[in-house]
Amino acid sequence: EAQVTQNPRYLITVTGKKLTVTCSQNMNHEYMSWYRQDPGLGLRQIYYSMNVEVTDKGDVPEGYKVSRKEKRNFPLILESPSPNQTSLYFCASSAPGTGGVDNEQFFGPGTRLTVL
Amino acid sequence: QKEVEQNSGPLSVPEGAIASLNCTYSDRGSQSFFWYRQYSGKSPELIMFIYSNGDKEDGRFTAQLNKASQYVSLLIRDSQPSDSATYLCAVTGFSKFYFGSGTKLNVKP
Numbered sequence: 001e002a003q004v005t006q007n008p009r010y011l012i013t014v015t016g017k018k019l020t021v022t023c024s025q026n027m028n029h030e031y032m033s034w035y036r037q038d039p040g041l042g043l044r045q046i047y048y049s050m051n052v053e054v055t056d057k058g059d060v061p062e063g064y065k066v067s068r069k070e071k072r073n074f075p076l077i078l079e080s081p082s083p084n085q086t087s088l089y090f091c092a093s094s095a096p097g098t099g100g101v102d103n104e105q106f107f108g109p110g111t112r113l114t115v116l
Numbered sequence: 117q118k119e120v121e122q123n124s125g126p127l128s129v130p131e132g133a134i135a136s137l138n139c140t141y142s143d144r145g146s147q148s149f150f151w152y153r154q155y156s157g158k159s160p161e162l163i164m165f166i167y168s169n170g171d172k173e174d175g176r177f178t179a180q181l182n183k184a185s186q187y188v189s190l191l192i193r194d195s196q197p198s199d200s201a202t203y204l205c206a207v208t209g210f211s212k213f214y215f216g217s218g219t220k221l222n223v224k225p
Contacts, residue, residue, distance in 0.1 A: 033213065045212060045213050048213075110158075
């Protein structure tokens with residue numbers, strides 16, 4: 001089954017304790033992205049990756065890191081989490097677009113993070 | 117300044133009616149436009165995408181794009197209670213995605 005998986009699905013942690021949220025896709029997609037979703041603010045792009053070893057900032061990258069060592073994996077790292085990073089996080093992937101247009105993104109199930 | 121604007125709703129329509137959802141965007145260079153549906157606590161799922169000006173129909177759904185007015189809409193015909201969800205408009209330009217905050221749709225039986 002074609003899917004994007006995220007782990008963990010739920011996480012409660014404390015301020016300053018480094019954490020990693022994993023994301024993996026089995027569709028051989030080149031493009032992967034991380035979003036956070038907050039009430040009233042919608043989905044906001046944190047980081048995206050066009051391919052292995054190619055990453056770029058989205059709209060809200062502060063406080064986050066990513067890496068893309070393999071095509072299928074795109075982990076999100078919070079080196080020193082703070083309460084304002086409490087949110088619902090989604091990973092997504094898509095096939096590369098052509099001619100300036102982008103393809104639909106397939107989303108993972110989400111990770112609900114609470115930072116105390 | 118928000119890139120993509122949607123009325124947060126809720127938009128309430130009776131079963132069988134047409135639901136009209138609207139979205140405006142600020143970046144004239146935007147190339148791709150998507151409508152996603154998101155049920156509470158779930159991940160977004162694609163309803164439709166549109167790249168060119170005009171209408172695009174898929175079953176009960178019609179997307180309309182007007183690049184000159186920077187406006188994209190979604191019409192849902194014969195609305196069903198199962199259509200009750202939040203609808204997210206997404207606009208992209210060269211691989212950066214911008215989502216609206218979503219419109220909550222309630223379809224009353």
